[in-house]
Amino acid sequence: RVGKVLSAAGLPIDGEVVKGVYMGKGTWGGNGEVMESVCPSTGEVLAKVATATAAETSEAVKRAREAYKTFRKVTGPKRGEIIRQVRNAIAEHKSALGALVSLEMGKIISEGEGEIQEYIDICDYAIGLSRSAAGRVLKSERPGHQILEVANPLGVVGIITAFNFPVAVCGWNFALCLAVGNATVWKPSPTTPLCAIAVTRIVADVLEKNGIDGAVASLVCGGLEAGEALVNDKAVDLVSFTGSERVGQIIGTKVQSRFGKILLELGGNNCAIVAPSANLDLALRTLVFAAAGTAGQRCTTTRRLILHRSIADKFLPRLVKAYENLQTRVGDPLKSHTLIGPLHTRGAKDTFFKALEQVKREGGEILVGGESYAPSSGDLKQGHYVLPAIVKPASPESPIFQEETFAPMLSVAIYDDLDQAIGWNNGVRQGLSSTLFTTDMREMGKWISEEGSDCGLVNVNVATSGAEIGAAFGGNKSTGWGRESGGDAWKQYVRWSSCTINFTDDAPLAQGVNFE
Numbered sequence: 001r002v003g004k005v006l007s008a009a010g011l012p013i014d015g016e017v018v019k020g021v022y023m024g025k026g027t028w029g030g031n032g033e034v035m036e037s038v039c040p041s042t043g044e045v046l047a048k049v050a051t052a053t054a055a056e057t058s059e060a061v062k063r064a065r066e067a068y069k070t071f072r073k074v075t076g077p078k079r080g081e082i083i084r085q086v087r088n089a090i091a092e093h094k095s096a097l098g099a100l101v102s103l104e105m106g107k108i109i110s111e112g113e114g115e116i117q118e119y120i121d122i123c124d125y126a127i128g129l130s131r132s133a134a135g136r137v138l139k140s141e142r143p144g145h146q147i148l149e150v151a152n153p154l155g156v157v158g159i160i161t162a163f164n165f166p167v168a169v170c171g172w173n174f175a176l177c178l179a180v181g182n183a184t185v186w187k188p189s190p191t192t193p194l195c196a197i198a199v200t201r202i203v204a205d206v207l208e209k210n211g212i213d214g215a216v217a218s219l220v221c222g223g224l225e226a227g228e229a230l231v232n233d234k235a236v237d238l239v240s241f242t243g244s245e246r247v248g249q250i251i252g253t254k255v256q257s258r259f260g261k262i263l264l265e266l267g268g269n270n271c272a273i274v275a276p277s278a279n280l281d282l283a284l285r286t287l288v289f290a291a292a293g294t295a296g297q298r299c300t301t302t303r304r305l306i307l308h309r310s311i312a313d314k315f316l317p318r319l320v321k322a323y324e325n326l327q328t329r330v331g332d333p334l335k336s337h338t339l340i341g342p343l344h345t346r347g348a349k350d351t352f353f354k355a356l357e358q359v360k361r362e363g364g365e366i367l368v369g370g371e372s373y374a375p376s377s378g379d380l381k382q383g384h385y386v387l388p389a390i391v392k393p394a395s396p397e398s399p400i401f402q403e404e405t406f407a408p409m410l411s412v413a414i415y416d417d418l419d420q421a422i423g424w425n426n427g428v429r430q431g432l433s434s435t436l437f438t439t440d441m442r443e444m445g446k447w448i449s450e451e452g453s454d455c456g457l458v459n460v461n462v463a464t465s466g467a468e469i470g471a472a473f474g475g476n477k478s479t480g481w482g483r484e485s486g487g488d489a490w491k492q493y494v495r496w497s498s499c500t501i502n503f504t505d506d507a508p509l510a511q512g513v514n515f516e
């Protein structure tokens, strides 16, 4: 099975060490530590991967910078044409790459393919952007003058991605970078190198065929050594990081201390509120996916559920029942019947159990799930399977309610008044995603207003997770304030110049200053 998935994704299957470093034609290599990619569903080693040393990472940045100097002169529409070819090549391999994501990350096959679709979608967006990334022309107070806002590429963008979206999140950054003329150096999560290698092989092939230096899409698989070299390199103009708040704070501070640009997409402690007027059937269906889907490993996963007292007794037992039904759908993510795959690592499983312990220690209770799941199939015995849990912390003030547990644990609280629920939604460090289930227009209006949710994603009757690429994606507060994919996110990948141009032979000064 493993061989089939790997070879369909264009990866070697004969036990040879897969090269995880690329910086242009003929450079596939990696002199760093050899790492193993381990399947979260079975515990088997999928492949050994050659990773980047610090020196190789610096070399990749240098080559990306050289490649950028030529690539920035390629016209926007021509760059768009290259993105179109990347898009088509990725689309051709959609099911193969989707299966690879499922195998290496552990999400179910439909979500694996959905992630590749997200890469395709952002390419479509970036193709349009390659012709429409626009500055402005402004009126000057000086006669015969014009003011232009001009967007030029930054140079080299470092993209550091997490295990949970091992393809799409790089795509968000990479497609926009290509559209506006940057080169990129991608450091994927140390636990999902194969997804990154498979995608980079496809992208590199398109670039090389078009006579573009492949260093525009460099890859440095690896761990701390490669990551630190990338973050500290002054030649990396922007570091885009997706991961934990803890690591984001370290990276953010390091990049800031050398006056680099930073784009952070960190933790979420996402909340769903169910109001008295909500369509409860819709809320139920939506929440099961949002809270338990991807085994709770999206940054947008619903982690807190705030139910109005008037519907709580009706709604909660139905949700618990739905979670009980889910228990028959835990297992091999590559099987179409499965809805809940494994957690990505043993560490994640430990975190899950520790969080459940904390709920109990703080006086809360576990309503459903929370056990380890032992699959009947022998192959899956070493997988990190758990039964998704719903818990009721002692109070919304309990410390556990404040923390993001990156596993399928949903914490419930009961509210009486919408302002109180909004207060709990906003009363945590993180500010990524939020949703309100209601059919009351007044509640909707408040929710999206200055008195409402303080998150970057503020939904109504829609899951906290599963955002489309059209709008900007990202969160506020300790989530890091970064914005990626659609909306105005592309504006972060360019340097803006305000250009005042004098078309006359006079030299008037602004603000009426006289210097004659």
Ligand code: UN1
Residues within 6 Å of the ligand: 118, 164, 165, 169, 242, 297, 298, 299, 300, 464, 465, 466, 467, 468
């Ligand atoms: C992430 O978990 O890092 O909105 C990204 C979503 C996906 C992206 C999640 N489109 O759930």
